[in-house]
Amino acid sequence: MTRINGVARIEHIIRSEPQRLLVLFDKNKDDVCRVVADVLGQTFSTITSLECASEWTDYAVLGIENSLVQQPEILAQTGRIVINTHCMNGTDYRDERLTEACDYEYLYSSEYPTRRDLARFLGFILGQNKCHDELCKKTRTTMLSTTFPDIRAALPNFDILSVGADSVELRVDLLKEQGVNSGAIPSIKYVGEQVMLLRERTELPLIFTIRCTNENGRFPMDNPDFTYRYLRKAIQWGCEYIDVELWLPEDIRHNIAEMKGRSKIISAWHDFSGNFKWNSNEALEIFRAGAVYGDIVKMITLVDTMEQNYELEFFRSTIQSQYNCPPFSGLNMGPVGQLSRTLNKVFTPITHPLLPMVAAPGQLSAAEINSMLRSMGKVLQSDLYAVGNVHRNGQATFFGRCVNELSLPYQIRSLERSNDSSMEYLMAQENFGGAYINPPLPINSSWHLEASAAAVSIGQIDTVIASMTSAGRTLLGDNATWKGIRATLRTECVPSSYNGRDALLLAHSELHAAATIYALEDLGIGTIYTIGFECTRPTKIKIRQLGGFEDLKRVENPFAIISALPAEKSFVVSPLLKYYSCNNTQNGASTENRVFIDLSNGISGAANSVSTASSLGWMAYGIADVNASTMVETLRLLVGQNLPCDFVRLAAGNSLYH
Numbered sequence: 001m002t003r004i005n006g007v008a009r010i011e012h013i014i015r016s017e018p019q020r021l022l023v024l025f026d027k028n029k030d031d032v033c034r035v036v037a038d039v040l041g042q043t044f045s046t047i048t049s050l051e052c053a054s055e056w057t058d059y060a061v062l063g064i065e066n067s068l069v070q071q072p073e074i075l076a077q078t079g080r081i082v083i084n085t086h087c088m089n090g091t092d093y094r095d096e097r098l099t100e101a102c103d104y105e106y107l108y109s110s111e112y113p114t115r116r117d118l119a120r121f122l123g124f125i126l127g128q129n130k131c132h133d134e135l136c137k138k139t140r141t142t143m144l145s146t147t148f149p150d151i152r153a154a155l156p157n158f159d160i161l162s163v164g165a166d167s168v169e170l171r172v173d174l175l176k177e178q179g180v181n182s183g184a185i186p187s188i189k190y191v192g193e194q195v196m197l198l199r200e201r202t203e204l205p206l207i208f209t210i211r212c213t214n215e216n217g218r219f220p221m222d223n224p225d226f227t228y229r230y231l232r233k234a235i236q237w238g239c240e241y242i243d244v245e246l247w248l249p250e251d252i253r254h255n256i257a258e259m260k261g262r263s264k265i266i267s268a269w270h271d272f273s274g275n276f277k278w279n280s281n282e283a284l285e286i287f288r289a290g291a292v293y294g295d296i297v298k299m300i301t302l303v304d305t306m307e308q309n310y311e312l313e314f315f316r317s318t319i320q321s322q323y324n325c326p327p328f329s330g331l332n333m334g335p336v337g338q339l340s341r342t343l344n345k346v347f348t349p350i351t352h353p354l355l356p357m358v359a360a361p362g363q364l365s366a367a368e369i370n371s372m373l374r375s376m377g378k379v380l381q382s383d384l385y386a387v388g389n390v391h392r393n394g395q396a397t398f399f400g401r402c403v404n405e406l407s408l409p410y411q412i413r414s415l416e417r418s419n420d421s422s423m424e425y426l427m428a429q430e431n432f433g434g435a436y437i438n439p440p441l442p443i444n445s446s447w448h449l450e451a452s453a454a455a456v457s458i459g460q461i462d463t464v465i466a467s468m469t470s471a472g473r474t475l476l477g478d479n480a481t482w483k484g485i486r487a488t489l490r491t492e493c494v495p496s497s498y499n500g501r502d503a504l505l506l507a508h509s510e511l512h513a514a515a516t517i518y519a520l521e522d523l524g525i526g527t528i529y530t531i532g533f534e535c536t537r538p539t540k541i542k543i544r545q546l547g548g549f550e551d552l553k554r555v556e557n558p559f560a561i562i563s564a565l566p567a568e569k570s571f572v573v574s575p576l577l578k579y580y581s582c583n584n585t586q587n588g589a590s591t592e593n594r595v596f597i598d599l600s601n602g603i604s605g606a607a608n609s610v611s612t613a614s615s616l617g618w619m620a621y622g623i624a625d626v627n628a629s630t631m632v633e634t635l636r637l638l639v640g641q642n643l644p645c646d647f648v649r650l651a652a653g654n655s656l657y658h
């Protein structure tokens with residue numbers, strides 16, 4: 001582990017060695033240490049003096065009350081990643097002098113931090129959630145530019161606002177504190193709370209943006225150190241992206257790049273003069289200057305002629321042919337520039353009719369961009385098939401809703417029954433634009449369809465992706481279910497909490513368990529113990545079949561229990577949960593940081609295994625949770641659009657139980 005300017009960098013997650021944290025907490029808020037440890041799947045202890053920190057090597061998480069840290073400068077000597085935590089519900093104990101000596105600052109709004117929010121924060125700062133890598137793989141990415149003076153106004157509708165967004169921009173310079181003179185710049189304390197509120201409400205990566213007065217914003221330019229202080233805090237708050245304007249002095253941009261930790265830099269440059277030329281040497285120089293520290297380079301100008309759009313497109317193609325990276329986001333502002341907003345593919349800013357104002361002239365919503373792409377013939381109208389029980393259970397209707405909401409160029413068609421020949425017939429149609437298949441179809445030789453590694457290993461295809469390439473249309477059979485299961489497993493735990501641990505998997509057959517095995521393998525689980533089936537497929541992990549309940553002693557404390565049994569058999573799970581809960585308590589271990597998933601459809605009532613598990617302290621999820629995450633993954637694969645999981649829950653309703 002190396003530290004640069006106080007922010008820890010862990011180059012690799014060493015699977016067997018947990019990352020070590022020192023958590024500073026407010027008076028009477030030591031519980032935060034337990035939640036941090038739970039999310040990491042590790043043990044914790046609290047200490048009363050920093051001097052003895054080195055003696056507690058067995059604990060991955062150490063906690064100390066922040067008032068006990070007399071000499072902040074020795075925090076760096078503990079060899080741990082230091083996170084100062086503050087509860088915003090009560091006395092505000094924030095002390096900038098102390099936080100300055102910490103790597104990160106984590107703010108939470110309720111009595112206890114939620115595991116979900118902490119899992120996201122820790123997963124990111126520890127380098128386990130690599131959202132930038134994932135976004136770089138997408139053909140098009142968008143960012144929702146929020147323009148609220150107080151983000152609280154947006155929160156109740158956030159799922160609707162962010163449909164189709166891949167990231168969300170917090171325009172810090174547009175924030176306004178209540179009761180303070182209206183021209184005042186928001187304080188760091190206020191901005192910290194706004195970041196916290198936004199992060200607690202959305203899974204999307206946050207882009208922390210400060211626009212100066214010259215670039216359509218409100219931040220002053222006479223004291224760059226002032227802006228620097230906010231950017232430094234954004235890194236401490238674990239914002240995924242920090243927008244750094246190119247006018248800032250070189251030493252400031254250099255320092256930010258040095259200390260950025262896991263955050264990525266968007267180098268930003270705007271021109272409002274109306275005289276900028278995309279075909280000038282200056283344009284190339286600006287790109288090169290931005291590329292020095294930028295993980296993304298953004299250049300935006302105000303235009304009034306169509307030719308300037310053509311010049312930008314020529315510039316874009318030149319840049320793309322000459323530089324593999326960083327990705328380039330180039331736009332023209334103003335009504336004429338809207339064409340460039342549809343052609344740009346990297347973090348295209350989007351607005352929404354419910355926002356108080358657009359962040360820049362000419363901004364479009366995600367639906368408007370999709371409509372324009374369709375009318376320009378950039379994306380072709382095609383048929384998206386929902387295959388299987390999808391009509392009866394409402395899933396076809398759900399797909400229709402999503403497509404309408406985003407103005408996507410698809411006609412939803414459904415097919416009740418499917419077999420190899422009907423699928424082959426569909427796929428041969430000229431207008432075939434992809435398919436969602438429920439229940440999934442087994443991969444077998446009569447399918448003339450290339451399949452992803454995941455689909456081959458799992459043996460099932462639930463999604464057929466159609467893409468247009470220069471060589472024509474290509475089709476790929478894929479599996480979204482395993483990704484939905486993995487997302488559920490990661491809801492309240494960082495990925496490394498599964499490393500080397502045991503899981504128990506119940507199913508009637510290997511086929512029903514295959515997607516779960518693939519997901520657990522991806523998370524680096526140690527051994528999977530199976531009940532009810534034998535795993536015959538080759539895997540990189542250990543899989544052991546248990547003979548019966550007497551064999552349970554062989555698995556001491558499984559970190560995860562997953563049941564893929566049918567609903568009518570899921571009653572066998574409750575005694576098992578009780579057995580392990582009892583067993584754990586006897587051994588002094590807690591069930592609080594263990595995960596349970598029931599994949600059976602339609603379970604309800606008193607014998608519901610999910611409520612049993614949750615009442616016993618497990619993090620428990622049912623089929624609706626897994627299906628919501630799977631739908632999100634399916635839509636990403638099929639139509640390349642990102643929908644918030646909560647929007648999917650809302651729009652999919654009861655169909656999530658099938």
Ligand SMILES: O=C1C[C@@](O)(C(=O)O)C[C@@H](O)[C@@H]1O
Nearest residue numbers: 145209300333349359360363
């Ligand atoms: O840089 C940009 C792009 C933007 O200026 C636009 O033109 O949409 C809007 C800003 O909020 C954002 O930071």
